[in-house]
Amino acid sequence: xxxxxxxxWNLAFSAAxxxxxxxxxxxxxxxxxxxxxGPGSNRLLTPAMIxxxxxxxxxxxxxxxxxxIWL
Numbered sequence: 001x002x003x004x005x006x007x008x009w010n011l012a013f014s015a016a017x018x019x020x021x022x023x024x025x026x027x028x029x030x031x032x033x034x035x036x037x038g039p040g041s042n043r044l045l046t047p048a049m050i051x052x053x054x055x056x057x058x059x060x061x062x063x064x065x066x067x068x069i070w071l
Contacts, residue, residue: 017054
């Protein structure tokens with residue numbers, strides 16, 4: 001994606017992952033509930049791990065957005 005579409009995607013993605021990381025409306029618990037009983041899930045799939053992963057993704061996406069706007 002180039003130009004404004006890429007910046008818009010980064011903005012939407014960072015906002016969504018930030019909401020999960022901050023546990024808005026128990027989003028991490030809902031994701032955990034959907035994924036926990038599926039095949040291939042293990043003990044590392046916890047709501048805390050989901051919040052941590054989304055926090056890292058939100059940080060990376062926000063930094064990428066800031067660099068994209070700056071350059």
